[in-house]
Amino acid sequence: LKEHISRVHAANYGVYGARKVWLTLNREGIEVARCTVERLMTKLGLSGTTRGKARRTTIADPATARPADLVQRRFGPPAPNRLWVADLTYVSTWAGFAYVAFVTDAY
Incomplete structure (x- = not known):
């Protein structure tokens, strides 16, 4: 299972976290619990990237005047x-x- 997790993680440039690795494995027919993937990824030192x-x-100032709506929407x-x-x-x-x-x- 560790090999499959490492393969999926590496195939996706190390971006996938436990949730996406888990989804990919289940789509491939490898039924595993998400908590198991999380635990094994932690043991392998793998983690996904964060956004x-x-x-x-832009922070609008309600006190400033708005430009005229020349076409009335x-x-x-x-x-x-x-x-x-x-x-x-x-x-x-x-x-x-x-x-x-x-x-x-x-x-």
Whole structure:
């Protein structure tokens, strides 16, 4: 059983924790309890990766004025090139955050 656990963990780049290793083993037909997988992974020194904490990048200030809604939420323009919408977001990279801006025709 330890060999199967090590194989599944290594096949998934060491990312899978006990729950996903347990699910994979059961899908492969190796019926085992999750607590057994947890115990054996601890003995083998295997652990999955944890997700990073979500960063709050925008904190709205209710006291500041909002921009005017020039289209009154009507996003169905009658023809192309009549209404353009845009958005700005952050993307996490290995070097830090990068800004990504999207501008598209709403038609």
